[in-house]
């Protein structure tokens with residue numbers, strides 16, 4: 482968890498990635514150590530990506546329940562974040578999650594993102610029968 486604003490500002494010094502990261506009051510840096518995982522895992526499975534992703538999703542839901550706004554973010558420089566936070570080489574940086582209290586009055590937060598109909602994304606018994 483990064484709360485040091487000087488460090489957070491360094492994540493995107495030239496504004497090349499995502500501007501909301503630099504202005505976030507806190508940023509979660511989600512990492513996995515592939516060598517510290519269930520030993521029966523085959524490292525090639527990269528299950529640590531799935532494990533960490535599941536943790537990120539759970540954290541997002543918990544943050545939402547606390548009234549916080551957060552964005553799962555993959556568009557950032559891993560090299561910079563690794564350096565700024567002294568993250569060991571053998572840890573994989575999976576994603577970062579900038580978060581804070583969101584502006585409920587902002588248009589962006591009032592707009593509901595469009596959803597594709599269920600039958601376009603879910604199927605029953607085979608991949609040709611839309612689920613309805």
Ligand SMILES: Cc1cc2nc3c(=O)[nH]c(=O)nc-3n(C[C@H](O)[C@H](O)[C@H](O)COP(=O)(O)O)c2cc1C
Nearest residue numbers: 499501534552553554555556557576593594595596
């Ligand atoms: C793996 C992953 C990476 C993402 N990276 C970014 C990102 O770099 N920038 C961003 O604004 N949102 C990012 N998002 C958030 C998505 O754009 C989107 O807001 C989020 O998945 C919720 O989507 P939905 O409203 O369609 O359910 C990412 C989401 C995921 C799952």
